[in-house]
Amino acid sequence: xxxxxxxxxxxxxxxxxxxxxxxPIAGAHSWITTPHSTLASSFLHKITSQWKHxxxxxxxxVEELEGKPVPPGSFLVTMDVKxxxxxxLHNEILNSIIRxxxxxxxxxxxxxxxxYIHKIVRIIIANAFVEFDGExxxxxxxxxxxxxxxxxxxxxxxxxxxxxxxxxKEWVTSSIYKRFLDDIFxxxxxxxxxxxxxxxxxxxxx
Numbered sequence: 001x002x003x004x005x006x007x008x009x010x011x012x013x014x015x016x017x018x019x020x021x022x023x024p025i026a027g028a029h030s031w032i033t034t035p036h037s038t039l040a041s042s043f044l045h046k047i048t049s050q051w052k053h054x055x056x057x058x059x060x061x062v063e064e065l066e067g068k069p070v071p072p073g074s075f076l077v078t079m080d081v082k083x084x085x086x087x088x089l090h091n092e093i094l095n096s097i098i099r100x101x102x103x104x105x106x107x108x109x110x111x112x113x114x115x116y117i118h119k120i121v122r123i124i125i126a127n128a129f130v131e132f133d134g135e136x137x138x139x140x141x142x143x144x145x146x147x148x149x150x151x152x153x154x155x156x157x158x159x160x161x162x163x164x165x166x167x168x169k170e171w172v173t174s175s176i177y178k179r180f181l182d183d184i185f186x187x188x189x190x191x192x193x194x195x196x197x198x199x200x201x202x203x204x205x206x
Contacts, residue, residue: 004030007148008130008137024086026139028131028147034125037148040120043113044152046108053153055178061185068176074189079202081158081182085150086142088157090125093143094151096160097121103163124149154181167201 010022028034048054055061060105070076097118101109124147128139143150160177162168188195 003032003183005129005131005136006144008132013070024145026144026146028144033127034148036120037124040117040124041149041152043117044149044156045108047100048152048155050106053177053179055180061178070187071189074187075195077186077188079184084154085145086181088142093125093153093157094118094122096156103159151181161205165205
């Protein structure tokens with residue numbers, strides 16, 4: 001009796017210059033899957049908080065990098081994953097959970113916990129409905145921006161793509177590499193040609 005279908009709306013990206021862009025939001029604060037999403041977020045945060053490559057904000061990034069030696073001739077690189085939340089494929093989201101125990105830096109998680117998280121997230125993404133202009137729609141790709149576990153799923157998803165792509169695995173685990181959700185910063189110590197090839201590889205990944 002106390003649930004409400006999330007209302008779809010666009011949040012302007014005022015920090016990005018040029019043409020006005022909207023961030024798609026579906027506030028799921030009172031939806032039927034909200035308790036599931038809160039629980040999944042709690043479980044996943046205990047895991048993602050172990051990862052040294054994730055930062056909370058710009059301040060933490062600066063503090064971590066301050067004083068770290070950077071080899072001469074290195075490139076400081078920033079990247080952004082375009083429209084991450086709407087483009088996360090459901091089968092890959094679930095695969096990223098199934099492989100939780102194989103990620104670098106993950107400790108103390110049982111197979112039963114992995115199965116439990118997998119079941120919860122499957123319920124959430126299978127019941128992602130939104131209302132817009134008097135009509136009700138089901139989201140069949142991506143995760144709703146507005147449900148509690150979306151940031152943790154996004155962190156898990158990008159790490160999954162990075163760590164389980166053989167060409168990227170060594171780079172992610174050995175270089176200065178930091179990320180906040182879909183914003184990436186890293187130090188590239190090779191030449192410019194190899195950096196461009198690396199970027200091409202990342203663009204082909206998804």
